[in-house]
Amino acid sequence: MLSQSKLKNIRSLHISKYRAQENKFLVEGDKLVKECLSGAFSNRFALKEIYALQDWIDDNLLIINKFKDICFHVDHKQLHQISLQKNPNQVVALMSFDPDLDIHSPETDKLYLALDRIQDPGNLGTIFRLAEWFGVDCIFLSEGTVDPLNPKLIQSGMGSVLRVPYEKIDLNNWLSVHSKKIPVYGAFLDGESVYKKELSKGGIIVIGNESQGINDSLRKYINHPLLIPKFSNEQAYPESLNAATATGIILSEFKRSVI
Amino acid sequence: MLSQSKLKNIRSLHISKYRAQENKFLVEGDKLVKECLSGAFSNRFALKEIYALQDWIDDNLLIINKFKDICFHVDHKQLHQISLQKNPNQVVALMSFDPDLDIHSPETDKLYLALDRIQDPGNLGTIFRLAEWFGVDCIFLSEGTVDPLNPKLIQSGMGSVLRVPYEKIDLNNWLSVHSKKIPVYGAFLDGESVYKKELSKGGIIVIGNESQGINDSLRKYINHPLLIPKFSNEQAYPESLNAATATGIILSEFKRSVI
Numbered sequence: 001m002l003s004q005s006k007l008k009n010i011r012s013l014h015i016s017k018y019r020a021q022e023n024k025f026l027v028e029g030d031k032l033v034k035e036c037l038s039g040a041f042s043n044r045f046a047l048k049e050i051y052a053l054q055d056w057i058d059d060n061l062l063i064i065n066k067f068k069d070i071c072f073h074v075d076h077k078q079l080h081q082i083s084l085q086k087n088p089n090q091v092v093a094l095m096s097f098d099p100d101l102d103i104h105s106p107e108t109d110k111l112y113l114a115l116d117r118i119q120d121p122g123n124l125g126t127i128f129r130l131a132e133w134f135g136v137d138c139i140f141l142s143e144g145t146v147d148p149l150n151p152k153l154i155q156s157g158m159g160s161v162l163r164v165p166y167e168k169i170d171l172n173n174w175l176s177v178h179s180k181k182i183p184v185y186g187a188f189l190d191g192e193s194v195y196k197k198e199l200s201k202g203g204i205i206v207i208g209n210e211s212q213g214i215n216d217s218l219r220k221y222i223n224h225p226l227l228i229p230k231f232s233n234e235q236a237y238p239e240s241l242n243a244a245t246a247t248g249i250i251l252s253e254f255k256r257s258v259i
Numbered sequence: 260m261l262s263q264s265k266l267k268n269i270r271s272l273h274i275s276k277y278r279a280q281e282n283k284f285l286v287e288g289d290k291l292v293k294e295c296l297s298g299a300f301s302n303r304f305a306l307k308e309i310y311a312l313q314d315w316i317d318d319n320l321l322i323i324n325k326f327k328d329i330c331f332h333v334d335h336k337q338l339h340q341i342s343l344q345k346n347p348n349q350v351v352a353l354m355s356f357d358p359d360l361d362i363h364s365p366e367t368d369k370l371y372l373a374l375d376r377i378q379d380p381g382n383l384g385t386i387f388r389l390a391e392w393f394g395v396d397c398i399f400l401s402e403g404t405v406d407p408l409n410p411k412l413i414q415s416g417m418g419s420v421l422r423v424p425y426e427k428i429d430l431n432n433w434l435s436v437h438s439k440k441i442p443v444y445g446a447f448l449d450g451e452s453v454y455k456k457e458l459s460k461g462g463i464i465v466i467g468n469e470s471q472g473i474n475d476s477l478r479k480y481i482n483h484p485l486l487i488p489k490f491s492n493e494q495a496y497p498e499s500l501n502a503a504t505a506t507g508i509i510l511s512e513f514k515r516s517v518i
Contacts, residue, residue, distance in 0.1 A: 228392075
């Protein structure tokens with residue numbers, strides 16, 4: 001059983017500030033924890049501890065045999081305290097991360113996403129899942145983008161957050177450097193149809209904030225503005241597409257053009 | 260000010276069962292209520308009453324002049340009771356709907372979505388928004404699909420739920436009839452690449468439940484199984500795409516092929 005101070009320490013990781021301070025975060029639920037046990041995460045992360053109900057431990061003796069030194073039994077009440085979910089799912093893993101690993105210098109033939117202040121954890125999780133599906137090489141996150149190591153976000157992203165490389169950057173500075181040699185794309189209402197534009201194999205795709213779109217100060221770096229054409233019967237609605245679905249459609253267009 | 264029994268009656272509409280009983284539902288927030296005041300909803304709906312903070316009424320005198328007989332002042336406490344949001348946004352509208360209007364008999368040159376037990380309100384809202392963007396003619400909802408008139412869902416769908424025709428059906432029976440004359444598409448792991456398949460102008464696209472996909476019993480009606488190819492570096496992950504993003508990519512493919 002865990003001590004009160006240990007529980008308190010784990011619970012603090014529900015908050016982004018403490019995750020950044022401790023370089024630790026939580027992964028919840030049978031499916032995702034089993035992915036972690038099988039090593040399905042990038043080398044910036046490490047599995048530190050597992051907190052599980054006795055039933056889960058009994059059902060998974062073979063799998064956790066290798067991890068028994070770091071596997072701790074918790075009861076339902078403690079699991080509730082550790083978990084961010086209303087109905088916690090048997091097991092939670094404590095992971096650590098190296099904030100300095102995985103520095104990517106973009107290359108011309110690779111595909112990148114650069115996210116400008118994405119706010120909604122569900123959207124960011126979905127974008128990571130899409131990025132993994134479409135083989136995006138790295139996701140660059142501007143200041144003001146929600147923390148990807150939020151447990152709910154890891155869940156909504158089906159664990160893709162643990163496998164797709166990402167980096168936090170000053171997006172303005174970063175684009176000012178890399179837009180000189182790598183094509184930069186972004187969706188705008190006055191862009192060129194994504195169905196007609198000839199897309200390069202690699203490049204940087206900028207995705208804007210859910211309500212404000214791409215920051216005006218970044219527009220000058222986006223040398224290939226794109227438009228997802230609208231086929232609505234009533235032209236006024238909807239005003240826009242959801243950030244994650246727009247990302248999916250644009251990534252699909254990049255990949256369909258190279259096969 | 261509203262009476263307690265009136266408040267209770269309005270609050271009951273947070274629950275799907277009472278919405279179906281009363282044929283009424285709520286629309287929340289300045290942006291969506293203003294769309295309703297401008298008449299941006301289909302003719303199966305009618306605007307019945309508006310509940311607003313005095314500040315909102317004062318700021319929108321010109322707009323609500325036409326509606327002053329059905330506009331009621333509420334204080335912050337009452338707004339909190341009416342609203343499903345943590346931080347309610349000034350105004351809520353009460354709408355009615357005609358459950359029997361808008362019976363669509365599918366035609367071969369029109370595009371339809373048929374949703375098989377979509378559970379997540381956010382996903383269903385996003386699918387309605389996508390459907391409006393891509394000019395889908397009607398969305399057919401199986402039994403077991405979440406109620407589209409949930410106030411949170413209307414919000415996440417940017418009000419598209421109020422404009423895109425939809426109908427609740429017995430999906431199995433419905434497909435057994437219409438699959439005889441209209442092409443039926445659906446995403447499967449062993450389908451034909453959506454990038455290579457020649458897509459018809461119209462048809463029915465079946466979208467499956469978030470965790471279980473399309474029900475096995477429906478498979479026989481889907482004469483055009485589709486696949487969204489995966490470009491992941493590690494083939495095991497992610498296992499699937501989110502239902503709403505997959506819908507977006509497939510709709511985009513249908514529309515790009517006819518322009």
